[in-house]
Amino acid sequence: MNQRIERSPLDWAEAACQSLMQQFMPEELPPAHRWHYHQGVFLCGMEEVAELTGEDRYAAYIKRYVDKLIDEQGNLYFARDELDAIQPGLLLFRLAKQHPDDSRYEKAAYKLRHLFHTLNRTSEGGFWHKDKYPYNMWLDGLYMGGVFALKYANAYGEPELRQLALLQEQLMRKHMRDDKTGLLYHAWDESRQMAWANPETGCSPEFWARSLGWYGLAVSQFLDELPAGEPGIQQLEDALEQFVQAIIPYQHAATGLWYQVVDKGNLEDNWLETSGTSLFIYAIAKAYQRGLVDEKGLEAAKRGYQGLLETVQYAEGRFVLPKICIGTSAGDYQNYVTRPTSENDLHGVGAFILASVEMEKILTAVAQ
Numbered sequence: 205m206n207q208r209i210e211r212s213p214l215d216w217a218e219a220a221c222q223s224l225m226q227q228f229m230p231e232e233l234p235p236a237h238r239w240h241y242h243q244g245v246f247l248c249g250m251e252e253v254a255e256l257t258g259e260d261r262y263a264a265y266i267k268r269y270v271d272k273l274i275d276e277q278g279n280l281y282f283a284r285d286e287l288d289a290i291q292p293g294l295l296l297f298r299l300a301k302q303h304p305d306d307s308r309y310e311k312a313a314y315k316l317r318h319l320f321h322t323l324n325r326t327s328e329g330g331f332w333h334k335d336k337y338p339y340n341m342w343l344d345g346l347y348m349g350g351v352f353a354l355k356y357a358n359a360y361g362e363p364e365l366r367q368l369a370l371l372q373e374q375l376m377r378k379h380m381r382d383d384k385t386g387l388l389y390h391a392w393d394e395s396r397q398m399a400w401a402n403p404e405t406g407c408s409p410e411f412w413a414r415s416l417g418w419y420g421l422a423v424s425q426f427l428d429e430l431p432a433g434e435p436g437i438q439q440l441e442d443a444l445e446q447f448v449q450a451i452i453p454y455q456h457a458a459t460g461l462w463y464q465v466v467d468k469g470n471l472e473d474n475w476l477e478t479s480g481t482s483l484f485i486y487a488i489a490k491a492y493q494r495g496l497v498d499e500k501g502l503e504a505a506k507r508g509y510q511g512l513l514e515t516v517q518y519a520e521g522r523f524v525l526p527k528i529c530i531g532t533s534a535g536d537y538q539n540y541v542t543r544p545t546s547e548n549d550l551h552g553v554g555a556f557i558l559a560s561v562e563m564e565k566i567l568t569a570v571a572q
Contacts, residue, residue, distance in 0.1 A: 213567065216513065216523075217253050217560035218312035220553050221262060233550065237271050239282045239559060241348060242550040244292030249557030251298060263302075270295055270309070278311025285335035287349040288324070290316050295448035297355050310360075314494045317356050320349070320368065326394045329368075330375040337393040342534065343380065343388055343389065343415040347374055347422035354429035370436045373423065377443060380407055385467060386450030390415040391534035400535050408534040411466040417483025420447050424490035445496040448488050452504045455484075460504075460511030464529060465540050473541045476517060482555035485509050489562035493569075504567065509563050512556060518546075528552030 209510040211219070224233070224246065228258045233243045249264050254262035270292075282289040293316040324332040326339055331349060333342040350369040357365040374412035379392045391400070400408045423444045430437055454466045461476040462484055463469045488505040491497045517524040528549040532540065546552075 209334065210447045210503060213560040213563040214253070214256060215517075215566070217249070217557045218257070219518065219521070219523045220557050220560070221250050221253055221524070223521070223551075224548065225261075225265055226521075228545060230265050231271065231272040231423055237272070237469040239280055239289065240290055241288045241291040242554075243269060243503055244294060244453035245554035246550040246557070247292070247554075247555040248294050249561070252561040253557060256564065260506050267299060268313075270299060270568065271363050274308050274312050275301025276308065278308045278315065280315070280341070282316070284319065287333055290319060290352045293317075293352050294355065297359050300359070313356060313359075315372070315438055316352065317360075317362075317365075320353065320365070320462075326375070328362065328375055330370055330394075331372060333391070334494065337398075337533070338389075340391055340393050340398065340534075341372075341376060341379070342391045343376060343419040346376060347425070349417040350422050351425045354426060358429060358431075366430065366434065366436075369426065373426065373440070373443065376419065379405070383551075384410075385411070386446055387411040387466060388416060388419055388447075398534070400455050401538075409536055410468075410540060412531060412532075412540055413464055413466050413477050413481065413556075414551065415449065415463050416447075416466060417480045418486070420444070420451075420487030421483050421555075421558070424487050427490075427494065441494065441496055444487065444491050444494075448491045448497050448501060452488070452501065455504055456511075460509070461515070462508070464571075468537065470545065471537075471541075475541065475545075476527060477545075478512060479552035479555045481508055481512060481547070482552065482559040485559040486555070486562050487560070487567055490535060492566065493562070505563065505566075509544070509559065512559070523553075524548055525552050525556055 211299045231237055247269060250262050251266055256270060295315055296309045296313045330341045332342050333345045349371050353365040353369040357363055380388045390412040391408040393401040393406045396403055396406050423440055427440050455462055456476055459476060461481045463474050464477040465474050468474050485505045485508045488501050492502045524547050528546050528551055529543050530546050532543050
């Protein structure tokens with residue numbers, strides 16, 4: 205039997221984790237010795253694997269990454285002018301709970317939480333993605349900062365952070381959602397000064413897969429973190445359902461993957477991309493688990509996941525995920541389709557692991 209079929213999604217998630225664990229000590233994950241969202245996304249995926257398997261080696265690997273970057277006073281070096289710096293802070297909450305006598309993790313989380321006081325904002329309270337992109341909101345930022353805000357609210361009793369996070373999502377839907385397709389543009393510039401900004405709407409011109417994937421990931425995890433009865437849950441469920449229904453029609457029929465520029469699969473220089481595909485599968489799977497999409501949605505997730513497995517290169521225990529777009533800023537169509545791709549970029553491997561875990565949960569529930 206085909207080895208790929210024999211393996212469960214959790215097996216694939218572990219194969220991805222173990223391949224990179226064998227290649228890198230935690231502190232050497234690229235970019236090495238950095239508090240950075242690349243490592244954060246990958247290790248958040250690993251954290252989910254640790255929870256499902258109970259394997260101590262995953263928890264130990266995550267702890268070493270954090271411990272190498274935080275000193276005894278909870279100090280850490282991070283970029284203080286961007287939302288991206290907050291994302292690895294998601295790793296701190298479980299460590300603080302598991303090690304209550306070690307105050308470093310709570311102290312570090314406190315420092316990251318207070319970025320919300322200093323980051324620049326739009327006139328409506330939307331966070332600039334980075335200072336070097338003034339008046340810009342990017343879809344990426346909803347995951348980079350928003351999920352942390354909700355986890356911090358739950359862990360340390362600051363419910364006002366929930367409204368802060370929900371406001372960011374509401375502003376993105378208000379300014380960045382395209383009424384015709386239901387998709388969201390990568391970025392929005394309130395000042396209309398960026399070269400890519402539509403002079404009327406302020407939006408960037410394209411629907412970039414991974415940025416849409418960050419949005420779907422964030423909305424899914426917002427729903428996980430909000431307490432029952434919290435105002436805004438229904439609105440978020442509606443947003444996730446609409447998001448999933450918007451992306452499914454653009455799935456490539458032959459492979460199950462999605463294109464780098466989601467709605468322009470008809471153009472010859474566009475290409476199928478794996479990190480965005482992984483994040484879409486994650487969002488669809490989460491929506492299915494909440495009863496927001498039906499069996500057709502589940503079939504789209506299964507087709508996409510099978511397409512990822514057919515793309516994965518796996519031999520002698522070495523897992524390689526290709527066709528991952530490297531990081532990119534907002535721009536025009538040529539900006540996206542000319543971006544280089546990489547193998548095992550942590551953006552993509554982390555997203556693949558997260559998708560694998562959610563597919564495992566669905567298949568386990570069906571089997572029961």
